[in-house]
Amino acid sequence: MLTASRPYPYVPAMAETPQRYRPVSPSAAGPLDVPVTPRNSGTPLELEWVEEVRTNRSAVERRAATLRTRRTVKKEWQAAWLLRAVTLIDLTTLSGDDTNGRVRRLCAKARRPVRTELLEAMNAAQLPIRAAAVCVYHNFVATALEVLQGSGIPVAAVSTGFPAGLSPFEQRIAEIGASVAAGAEEIDVVITRSHVLTENWPALYEEVRAMRRACGDAHIKTILATGELGTLRNVARASLVCMMAGADFIKTSTGKEAVNATLPVGLVMARAIRDYRQRTGQLVGLKAAGGIRSAREALDWLALVRDELGERWLHSDLFRFGASALLTDIERQLEHFVTGRYSAAHRHPTA
Numbered sequence: 001m002l003t004a005s006r007p008y009p010y011v012p013a014m015a016e017t018p019q020r021y022r023p024v025s026p027s028a029a030g031p032l033d034v035p036v037t038p039r040n041s042g043t044p045l046e047l048e049w050v051e052e053v054r055t056n057r058s059a060v061e062r063r064a065a066t067l068r069t070r071r072t073v074k075k076e077w078q079a080a081w082l083l084r085a086v087t088l089i090d091l092t093t094l095s096g097d098d099t100n101g102r103v104r105r106l107c108a109k110a111r112r113p114v115r116t117e118l119l120e121a122m123n124a125a126q127l128p129i130r131a132a133a134v135c136v137y138h139n140f141v142a143t144a145l146e147v148l149q150g151s152g153i154p155v156a157a158v159s160t161g162f163p164a165g166l167s168p169f170e171q172r173i174a175e176i177g178a179s180v181a182a183g184a185e186e187i188d189v190v191i192t193r194s195h196v197l198t199e200n201w202p203a204l205y206e207e208v209r210a211m212r213r214a215c216g217d218a219h220i221k222t223i224l225a226t227g228e229l230g231t232l233r234n235v236a237r238a239s240l241v242c243m244m245a246g247a248d249f250i251k252t253s254t255g256k257e258a259v260n261a262t263l264p265v266g267l268v269m270a271r272a273i274r275d276y277r278q279r280t281g282q283l284v285g286l287k288a289a290g291g292i293r294s295a296r297e298a299l300d301w302l303a304l305v306r307d308e309l310g311e312r313w314l315h316s317d318l319f320r321f322g323a324s325a326l327l328t329d330i331e332r333q334l335e336h337f338v339t340g341r342y343s344a345a346h347r348h349p350t351a
Contacts, residue, residue, distance in 0.1 A: 037317045039219070040282045042212070042246030045205045049279075050240055055232040055268055064263035067300050067307075078299070079122060079337045082330050083129060084314060085298045086113050089321045090156055090287070091350070092135040094163075094255065103140045106324070107147035109350050110134050113327055114334060121338040131327075132316035133186055137162075138175065141182040156186035156221070160211065163225070163254035165190035169207070176214040187211075188221045190254060193228050196238045204238065208245035221249035221287055221320075224269075227259030232268050239272035243284050253290035255322065260290025263304060270308040286313070289322025295333040298326060324350050 073081050091110045093102055110131035119125040134144050135156040144155045157179035161167035167175075176187055189211050195204035212220050222242040226235050239250050250269055253260035266288055273284050286309075288301050298321060305313050313319045331348035335341070 034315050034317050035312075037283050037285075040243060040246055040248055040284050042209070043244045043280055045202060045241070045244055047201060050201050050237050053233060053236045053240060053272075055236050057232055057264075060232060060264045060267055064267050064304070067263060067303050073299055073303075075337070079334060081299055081302055082295055082333055083114070083122075083124060085295070085302060085321065086129055086327065086330060087132060088314075088316050088319055089113070089131050089323055089327055090133045090135045090289075091131045091327065092255075092289075092322050092324050094135070094137060094158060098137065098140060100140065100143045103134075103136055103143045104147050106136075106350065107134050107144050107153075109327070110148065110153050111151050114331055115348070118331070118334050118338055122334070132320055135186075135188060135322065138179045138182065138184075141179055141184050145183045154185035155183065156188055157182075157184040158188045158190075158254075160189040162188070162190055162223075163256040165192055165225075169210075173210060173214045176211060180214070180216055180218045184218060186219045186221060187215050188223055188251060190223045190225060191238065191242065193225055196224075196229050196234050199237075201237070201241050204241050205245045208242050208247060212246040219248040220246070221251045221285075222247040223251045223254055223289075225254055225257055226252050226261075226265045226269075227257035232264065235265055236268050236272050239269050240276065243272070243276045243282075247284060249285035249287050249320070251287035251289055251320075251322065253322075255290035257290065261288040261292055261301075263300060266301060266304055267308065270305060274309055283312075283318060285318040285320065287320040287322055289320075292321055292323050293325045293329060295326075295330045298330065 091106050093106050113131050114129055116125060119129060130153055133154045133156045134148060135158065136144050138157050138159065141155055141157050148155060159175045159179055160172035179187055191204060192207060208222055224235060224238050229235050229238060242250050252265055269286055273286060277283055286305065292298060302314065305319050327350055328345050328348045332343055332345065335343045
């Protein structure tokens, strides 16, 4: 049995002290259950609002760079943040060689993402630590639903000609409908990047509105593929148009681009979400996906989201990581916290 030198009960919320985030007592932290957030109903397209958006690239990059130096999260504080990060992960497999067996193993990991003895050593075994969702291709939705039955973990399906999004529009809409009919509760769609690059905002708006209608009660996450949008201003404006069209989440990347989730892009998207809330009163989620593999990167993203959007966004209804390798490194860090030693990655298999 693993034992921690200082057993630490996981807490789902953090309070800030200068240059450090500290845990609060479990009684003050509130429940771990995901809050119920009203869906973003969208707004009419406001082209003047879109056109007036500006970004200062150098200022954005300087702000993003400070996240690694201004925030110190160590020991018990780090363990609490990493356990929180686990509950925000969409465990994902989107490879051409996916099989039903791989999806089953991934779903089993989603139900129990951290080894039991590690949770017991941190006095966290009684808490519902599980992944936020499992994200797969349409063909594997039924398999994922079978394994996840009764767990409360939703299945997310990538759709609309993922990852390029260039199949005929009618086929993309039909693909959404098929995944919803199969039981997917979340749909990750890709936008047509050319609408952004040519500044055809009405076309982007109508595209996302149609996708939102096709999703019905399933939540829609719009993937911007930010590495292919050219400028941070395009990222900000595309974020805004997707939210106007009714997106429940805006998502950085497919994970297939040359450049995926970066902190400057995350900062721009978070501020677009903040501006949208201030103007409309509606809450929209952020999903960071693609290339986030280390616990250190996860902590940086959590700090960014907390600073820019507040603690309310540190729940899976408003923030997600799209990853699988990330969980392995988080488990390694948690084992180091408990034992003082780093373990090999094969001790924490994902799928």
